[in-house]
Amino acid sequence: MSTAHSGYYLPHGSHWPIVGSVGLTAMLGGFGAWLNGSGAGPWFMAAGFAILVIMMFGWFGTVIRENLAGLYNEQVDRSFRWGMGWFIFSEVMFFAAFFGALFYARVFSVPWLGGAGDGFLTHELLWKGFEAVWPLLEPPAAVVTPDSNPYPVPKGIIETWGVPAINTLILLSSGVTVTWAHWGLKKGNRGQLVLGLIATIALGVTFLALQAEEYVHAYQDLNLKLSSGIYGSTFFMLTGFHGLHVTIGTIMLTVILLRAIAGHFTPDNHFAFEAVAWYWHFVDVVWLFLFVFVYWI
Amino acid sequence: MSTATTTHEAHHHDEPPRGLKRWLFTTNHKDIGTLYLIFSLVMLFVGGIMALVIRAELWEPGIQYVDPQFFNAMTTMHGLIMVFGAIMPAFVGLANWLIPMMIGAPDMALPRMNNWSFWILPFAGAMLLSTLFMEGGAPAAGWTMYPPLVLQTGEAFPFLIFSVHLLGLSSIMGAINIIATILNMRAPGMTLMKMPLFVWTWLITAYLLIAVMPVLAGAVTMLLTDKYFGTSFFDAAGGGDPVMFQHIFWFFGHPEVYIMILPAFGVISQIIPTFARKPLFGYSSMVYATASIAFLSFIVWAHHMFTVGMPLAGELFFMYATMLIAVPTGVKVFNWVATMWRGAMTFETPMLFAVAFVILFTIGGFSGLMLAIAPADFQYHDSYFVVAHFHYVLVTGALFAIFAAVYYWLPKWTGHMYDERLGKWHFWLSVISVNVLYFPQHFLGLAGMPRRYADYAIQFTEWNQVSTIGAFAFGLSQLLFVYVIWKCVRGGQKATAQVWEGAKGLEWTVPSPAPYHTFAEAPEVK
Secondary structure, three states, rough: OOOOHHHHHOOOOOOOHHHHHHHHHHHHHHHHHHOOOOOHHHHHHHHHHHHHHHHHHHHHHHHHHHOOOOOOOHHHHHHHHHHHHHHHHHHEEEEEHHHHHHHHHHHHHHHOOOOOHHHHHHHOOOOOOOEEEEEEOOOOHHHHHHHHOOHHHHHOOOOOHHHHHHHHHHHHHHHHHHHHHHHHHHOOOHHHHHHHHHHHHHOOOOOHHHHHHHHHHHHHHHHHOOOHHHHHHHHHHHHHHHHHHHHHHHHHHHHHHHHHHHOOOEEEEOOHHHHHHHHHHHHHHHHHHHHHHHHHO | OOOEEEOOOOOOOOOOOHHHHHHHHHOOOHHHHHHHOOOOOOHHHHHHHHHHHHHHOOOOOOOOOOHHHHHHHHHHHHHHHHHHHHHHHHHHHHHHHHHHHHHHOOOOOHHHHHHHHHHHHHHHHHHHHHHHOOOOOOOOOOOOOOOOOOHHHHOOHHHHHHHHHHHHHHHHHHHHHHHHHHHHOOOOOHHHHHHOOHHHHHHHHHHHHHHHEEEEEEEHHHHHHHHOOOOOOOOOHHOOHHHHHHHHHHHHHEEEHHHHHHHHHHHHHHHOOOHHHOOOOOOOHHHHHHHHHHHHHHOOOHOOOHHHHOOOOHHHHHHHHHHHHHHHHHHHHHHHHHHHOOOOOOHHHHHHHHHHHHHHHHHHHHHHHHHHHHHHHHOOOOOOHHHHHHHHHHHHHHHHHHHHHHHHHHHHOOOOOOOOOHHHHHHHHHHHHHHHHHHHHHHHHHOOOEEOOOOOOOHHHHHHHHHHHHHHHHHHHHHHHHHHHHHHHHHEEEOOOOOOOOOOOHHHHHOOOOOOOOOOOOOEEE
16 A cells, blocks of 8 residues: 555546446347337347447547556556456356356255155145156156146256366366466567467367357257256356356457557556456356356266 | 545646536546435435335225235335435445545546446436336336246336346446455555444445345346246246245345445444544444454345245254344444443434434344244234334434435535534434334234235224324425435535544545545545
């Protein structure tokens, strides 16, 4: 705290936040209208998304210009670090909600439906014949009311030691390459930085391609769908949100790559790189939990 | 607590820009704080009018003015708006105004994001309010949005979900900003254990916000996919469980309760020492008690669900864990009383509200302890006793603390003293009417009147009428509050820098009104 903040950069007014609010509202409002069956909904949604993209270009662009102009001191840098760290924590908690749902279903609600503990009478009266197993391929409705069962019954689940294991290796390797890129950056070796980033992005894209292939396999060959009862719900929501985060991370890495090529980073001033690297490691760690709890055990 | 020497240099852009742009584009913590406070005041009245619709309908048994569906929409919207639109933004507004001044910072750590945190709110609020005009009516399943009932909402449903997402986004960004500000922007010498308690309580509140708002976002996302995309998180036929929603929701919901009360504790811990003219008794125990309450708030959530059919071990664990909260809360109440003990007290309006807070919040705390007893809760659950309990902690607790804060710092914000006579009128009208409004609801609940229902059995009539009289009196009294603020903004006796004789802290070292940019040079804290 020794640095007096007389040099703290306080930005003047900015129009980007309100643009962002308009974009968010148009996007979500449009999505809501779409869900209600309105034909204009998707257009509003697309427009809102476009506004958000413009906002991000403008806002981040401003920050990058100010940074390159040397307006930020160490204290501003620390504010960004705290901001990014706590943002990642909020993301962790978002995933925690879905992991919580997975654990609750596996440990409590599915066994109860199968008659465990206090669920004895419910099982007897409502779900007779339902067997509590995990992975749950046949949800209660598939057993009790097979004729009116709305949940597609999968033929199987994704094999743990196939694509998911390869994807684990890919993401772990990408954690290595991004660190290698960081070493390059700290040494002032731009070639190593750029190469490391390209490798990381390539690994991210490969991961996404394999994940997409796996989804197609699940839907077409296994009949495992988002609507396949609680197994499908937790499987697709967890891996889907993770895939979304890998996508966002890959886009962020691409921006960092372009900035690295443009020579924006110096060995002692490159927080944008570090923020994205933190994010990438976070996505990596979430995957490890997914691999263990969704695919493996 | 801290003395400061400040050098104020002439600042070349000390004047705020003029017109609408100032408010739309501002990155100034004081402007943004003002916006938050005004938004919150408007929402207080919107939510308040909904409450009056509820109380009018409950004047007599039978259906009088609104149909039961609309009545339930009113209870739902009233809850959502008061929690997310009135109480939380009011505290964020106070944080914006006060934290930089209290820790000797030039502004918030991330000023542009600060603007966005606020400017999401009016859009989210408008989206939520727009559901009142939609096919199928506004959401009517209660602010807790339990499935499967909430899944029967009409066209309003996705907008309910998305407005909750937006409100959560705003809160998370606000909280990140507050943490970054407190951890990074303190003046030299302002160590953590020298920070005013308002700053401490907000630091812990912000942590709670970041921890639980994403969980709420996850829960409502599951509702959305259950309704539109075929998932079965909350559908037993698909292997899910409606009770699972309650677990996830209350994992958010209980810390949320402390999100709304911890900053109030902070406010009261600033005000009582000033008007008792004594330093706060047990400063460090206050900090530790706040942290303990925050920790416990994560492991008590299922006390909201005692009657839902949990295993006995769950009932017992959540009962005892909940009762533990009484310990750090008791420490706080003791410290406030001990601060007043043998102090040279005067009773200006902020102090009146603070003292009322200590007494009335404690009543709400005790009824909470009653509700924590699992076997007893089977009787109280979903009755008006619960309504009385959480209105004592939220209205005479959180809202009274906000009133106290506004009176306490209004001279610092506007440069004028408010009208003390009218302030006292506002206090006495409020404190009497609020008890007429809520105290009888304890009796109604214990006698068996259920909450969230437009009609009731005839034996409940008298106390409902008393409560309704109190509600309208309380609602009308708040017009006086608006008038006092208006009058103070327009003019009045000039306020000194220190404003209150016993006031200590950095914010009282700068002139009143506080200059547009404070602490361009960091003050030194000894």
